[in-house]
Amino acid sequence: MCLAVPFKIISIDGNDAVGEYEGIFRKIRVDFIKSLDIGDYVMVHAGFAIEKLDEKQALLDIEAFKELEEAFR
Amino acid sequence: MSLACENGILKYLFEKDGIRINFMEVCGTHTHAIARAGIKALLPDNIRLISGPGCPVCVTAQETIDAYLTLSERDDVIIATYGDMIRVPGSERGDNLARRRALGSRVAVVYSPVDAVDIAANNPDKTVVFLGVGFETTAPGTAASIGIAKERNVHNYCVYSMLKRVEPALRALLDSPDFDISGFIVPGHVAAIIGERGFDFLASEYKKPSVITGFEPEDIMGSIYSLIKQIRSGRAELENKYERLVKKEGNIAAIDAIEKYLYVRDDVWRGFSNISKAGFGIKEEYSDFDAEKRFDIKTVLKPAPAGCLCGEIIKGRKEPLDCRLFGCICTPEDPIGPCMVSGEGACSAAFKYRSLI
Numbered sequence: 001m002c003l004a005v006p007f008k009i010i011s012i013d014g015n016d017a018v019g020e021y022e023g024i025f026r027k028i029r030v031d032f033i034k035s036l037d038i039g040d041y042v043m044v045h046a047g048f049a050i051e052k053l054d055e056k057q058a059l060l061d062i063e064a065f066k067e068l069e070e071a072f073r
Numbered sequence: 074m075s076l077a078c079e080n081g082i083l084k085y086l087f088e089k090d091g092i093r094i095n096f097m098e099v100c101g102t103h104t105h106a107i108a109r110a111g112i113k114a115l116l117p118d119n120i121r122l123i124s125g126p127g128c129p130v131c132v133t134a135q136e137t138i139d140a141y142l143t144l145s146e147r148d149d150v151i152i153a154t155y156g157d158m159i160r161v162p163g164s165e166r167g168d169n170l171a172r173r174r175a176l177g178s179r180v181a182v183v184y185s186p187v188d189a190v191d192i193a194a195n196n197p198d199k200t201v202v203f204l205g206v207g208f209e210t211t212a213p214g215t216a217a218s219i220g221i222a223k224e225r226n227v228h229n230y231c232v233y234s235m236l237k238r239v240e241p242a243l244r245a246l247l248d249s250p251d252f253d254i255s256g257f258i259v260p261g262h263v264a265a266i267i268g269e270r271g272f273d274f275l276a277s278e279y280k281k282p283s284v285i286t287g288f289e290p291e292d293i294m295g296s297i298y299s300l301i302k303q304i305r306s307g308r309a310e311l312e313n314k315y316e317r318l319v320k321k322e323g324n325i326a327a328i329d330a331i332e333k334y335l336y337v338r339d340d341v342w343r344g345f346s347n348i349s350k351a352g353f354g355i356k357e358e359y360s361d362f363d364a365e366k367r368f369d370i371k372t373v374l375k376p377a378p379a380g381c382l383c384g385e386i387i388k389g390r391k392e393p394l395d396c397r398l399f400g401c402i403c404t405p406e407d408p409i410g411p412c413m414v415s416g417e418g419a420c421s422a423a424f425k426y427r428s429l430i
């Protein structure tokens with residue numbers, strides 16, 4: 001449950017957003033993120049974005065989290 | 074980090090003087106990342122990585138598990154939970170939410186507390202009880218779900234708070250006699266919420282070198298390298314190697330959500346008994362959304378499963394392979410304790426990657 005995953009923001013509607021990770025789309029709450037734009041990356045934990053990530057780092061994190069996801073399977 | 078660089082780190086580690094050094098990681102995701110990358114096997118014998126209380130499911134007290142299992146018997150209740158909790162054993166052998174569901178209880182697996190609010194909105198004749206397990210990373214979203222339910226007029230939603238605070242548990246460990254840990258690999262996602270300053274006490278008060286780090290094998294190797302460098306130069310500092318996510322002050326909006334809906338209370342952790350200020354309860358003004366109040370939940374002290382060392386493993390005093398039940402009587406298919414069930418548990422990691430230990 002504690003596995004946080006980096007998502008790319010696809011759409012935003014108030015505190016509700018849709019994020020994409022590896023072709024998977026998910027509803028995300030963005031209550032805790034200030035000034036969010038479409039295309040930004042956020043680290044998501046249990047459905048809530050907990051922090052913004054810069055794009056370069058997010059792409060590296062996505063690689064690492066793909067491996068970790070495998071580990072949690 | 075290049076392989077040459079990793080080799081450089083290993084060389085540095087091997088060249089040190091051979092005294093025994095134990096480091097503790099306090100995050101289940103780190104535990105699994107370490108096991109998966111075979112990092113323990115890469116380290117020289119005198120450097121050991123020991124798992125601490127980093128798995129929220131594992132630290133949940135047996136009596137709390139029994140309490141929600143009892144609650145699941147009610148016809149008017151739907152239990153909404155993260156998947157990790159489904160097979161956590163009750164004190165009666167074989168009892169868990171999966172078995173309860175097979176026997177007719179309503180149990181829904183959710184990814185987020187907001188999903189549980191949706192289930193409540195769609196089932197107005199039932200009360201949805203969300204099992205709010207987790208540390209500070211999970212607390213803001215769980216707290217916010219109360220506000221979301223209130224705003225949407227979903228009054229058949231409530232949270233059974235099992236939320237825990239990491240700092241008091243670490244202090245309890247650090248204050249205990251013979252605690253033999255020289256440095257900490259700090260949980261990156263807890264730190265993302267409470268900030269670097271939330272872990273300052275490790276270095277400033279307890280003089281333990283500590284590194285906030287990410288989850289790639291290179292991040293973890295880098296943090297071990299930094300910890301050893303600190304020890305060699307006689308320093309005890311909190312280093313933030315996860316700056317891409319962890320800010321000095323943490324996530325203020327998330328902390329505000331915690332403070333709005335939750336209050337700090339004493340809490341029982343598996344293996345520890347009661348720890349002062351180590352948990353979060355739901356504030357009085359939101360008691361309609363508090364399962365403990367709504368169902369007058371009273372917990373009855375329960376012993377841990379016979380032979381299970383989870384309580385000691387959580388405290389870093391034992392390791393999974395010290396348990397006589399590991400891998401023979403206790404397996405992921407038929408777990409005896411929570412550390413074998415949760416995706417973040419130390420026994421689960423040790424079992425899955427036993428060839429790499």
Ligand code: SF4
Binds near residue numbers: 383400410420
């Ligand atoms: S192997 Fe099973 S019984 Fe032993 S400590 Fe781990 S979870 Fe408990």
